[in-house]
Every structure is written in structure tokens, then in C-alpha cells.
Amino acid sequence: MPAHTPRDSAQPAQAQTLAQGPAAAIRLLADRGYEATTAEDLADAVGVSRSTFFRRFGSKDDVIFADHDLALAELEAHLSSTDLSPSEALITGTCNVLRLLIRDPEAARLRFVLVRQHEQLKERELVITHRYQRVFARYLRANLAADAPGWVAATFAAALVALHNQTLRNWLRDDVDDAPAALGTQLREVAAFYRDWLAPAVPPLTTATSAPAEAQPVLPSGSGSRVVVAVYDTGSSPDEVLAAVAAQLSH
Template sequence: MPAKPPTVPADQQSSVAAIRHLAERGYEATTAGDLADAVGMSRSTFFRRFGSKDDVIFADHDHALAQLADFLDATELQPGEALVEGTADVLRLLVRDPEAARLRFELMHERPALRDRELVITHRYERVFARYIRRVQQPATPDWVAPSLAASLVAVHNAALRDWLRERITDAPRAVTRDLHRLTALYERWLTAEGGRQRVLVAVYDASGSPDAVLGAVAAQLDREGR
């Protein structure tokens, strides 16, 4: 099923314009009032919607978090597929405007305070993922599974985003989808009932064969089953 492009509300369009203005005029030299003028808002409207010039840089993340939480609350996909699709949708939203994404990346790495704020955002994503995983995981799943998988989802997403920003990959959503499928496969036993079932291998062999030959045949069949 082809992925639907993320919606871009007016507030997110305004935040992109504000980020461009910050990059062009300089972070320190630009006031929140300057940003309000740049995006065509009154100062009161700007402060009500974004709060500060720091907040405007992370407005896309606020929207992505809300979108992710709504998706995971409503989805009927299998848990592993839901986690892949939800995470890939976050990345699609963040890279939908390449210029703004790169400007945001540069601004965050110029100011330590913004990097600290980025860590807070990361923990918010992890909490959304962990809450969903605990809701859908199989009975008797170890307590460490939800936080471990949640953190891994964010790590894989961030790695793909950084690779895209540094022009190591061109199609970030496709790359992250591939990597996320590999990740969720490692947790399948706790996400689906089928994943926790034991498989039985039935082998037919020549009774006159040597023990080494029999073991070799069984090993070859197990290798084929594991592919």
C-alpha cells in the first residue's frame, strides 16, 4: 500500500518560514517578534501558537508526535507493521521540506540548548512507542522489551535522518522502512502470538546414513527454514 503524504497544517508551514528566517538573519539577532512579522502573524498569535523562537524550531516534532500517537491509537495493523509505518510517517513529515530540515539541523547543532531540547523530544517519542508496545505485547513479555524496542525505533529513525541530512542516502523513508522491518523482526516473538510458537522440524533420512550425514541434512533443512 503506498504511503500517504503527511498533511501540512498552516502552523507547520509558518514554522518552516520562521526557520528559514532564523537561518538567514541569525539566531541571536532574531527576536520572536521578528519571526511573527516574517510569517505574517500578530505577536499575540505567534506566542499563542509557538511560544518562543525555540519552540518554533520543534513545531514539526510536536505535530509528528501527535500524528504518531493518533496513528498508534487507531491502527488495525499488526504491531510490528504498525511500528514500522508509524515511525516511517514521522520521517516523511520531517523530510518533506529538505531545505527546512537541513536548516533546522544546522540551527540545533549551533546551540547546545537546542541539542538538549532535542533529547527531550527523543524521550517523548520513546514514551509514545513504549505505551503502544505495552498495550499490544504478548502475555509474559519481559519488562525490558517495551523500553528497549521503543529506544531502538527512535535510534533507527534518527540514524536514517542523519544519513539523509549528510546525503549518504536519497530516500530516507524507504531506507528506514527496510531497517525497521529488520528491527521489529527481532522482537516478533513478543509482538505476535505466532512469533512465540515453537516450530517442529520433521526430517526424513536414509537409515543407513552415517551420523554426520544425518546431522548435515538436518542442519541444511534448518538453514533453509531460517531464511
């Protein structure tokens, strides 16, 4: 058998193991106890070496919140690349975070219990909450209308985080079945309050055609004013555009 075969065939298996690592670690911590569980124990539970565990997850505190690190990375990627309107981009991104965090229901519930039992984990969770809020606020500041009050980004970002956390708690108490759908409904109600301060979505650029510059009149309004819409190729000169507009205005 070629020497490279074992290494190559092990890579997909290890990748799958690492992807499942946080859930396996959380289950062990809940079963054995947070204080009694060592990093070596967690590495064994995940199925990797101690060095690989530390390289991939860090400390045992880090592995508990590994899903949040992934959710934050995916949220930032979504907000930086989406073509959705600012409001829908935020709603979709927030629902995606919740969907990721509860994709393994058992692990999500065990993580909640672990965090409630240990003060240092509560403090770590609070820091992560602020990280989400900063991501939302940064995106909002870049997508607000020029006349938006200064408090809009901070309050909308805080509302997104608060609604997400409340919906997650409701789901943990079995008060809601489809948590992402419930969250989306609530977020749209809140987003309506901020709608006037959000910049409109930028329409996609259209491909330039080879049509020459031309202008088309629009039906006059009741006040007697007249509007002319100019359609022109990007290669048209300013003189050609002005000539087409002038021709219509002279009719």
C-alpha cells in the same frame, strides 16, 4: 460588501500561513542568526501578529521544533487507531514521522544546523527524543505477549528512535535518497528480533448471521484425535451449541 466577508476569506489564508510558519521561521533564524532574531521578527516572517505567533507557536525555540509536536500528535493518533499488526503499526508510524520532518528538505537541513550550534536546542531535542520513546514504549507495553520479558518495550522503543535518527542523519549527509523507504527496510530487520514477543493482530469482528448452530468435523489427525469446529449465531443458546457439538461427536 457584507461585513463578515473579509474575516471569512482571511481564515484559509491564515491557516495556510500558520502551517508554513515553522519553515519560514527556521529560514529567518538561519539567515539572521538565532540570537539576533526576535519573536517579533519571526511573527513578521510568518505573516501573523505577535500575539497570534505566541498563541500558535510559543517561543522561538518552540517554533523550531513545531514539526516534532505535529509528528508526535500524528504518531499517537496513528497508534491509537490503526488496524495494523503491532510490528507494522510501529514501522509505519516511525516512517511517517521521518516523512513529515523532511517534507521541506531545506527547512529540515537548516533546523539540523541550528540545533547543532546551540546547546539549549540540543537539550530541547533530547527531551523530544525521549517523548517519542515514551510513546513507542507505552504502545508496546499494551501490545506485548503475556510472556514477553520486561525489557522488550524499552529496548524496542529505543531501537525505533535510534534507527529513525540514524536514517535522518544519513539523509542529511546525502547518503540516502528515499529515507522513509530505507528506514522501513531497517525497521523490519530489527522488528523480526522482537516478533515472538508481540501480540498478534486482533482479527476484525465478523457480522453475525442468522444461521442456526451447527458443528462440522475436521479430518482426524494422525494420532487419532478428532477436532470439531462449531459455527453458530450469536443468538444461539448454550444448549443449542452444545447439542450441535454433541451430535457430531456421537457420529
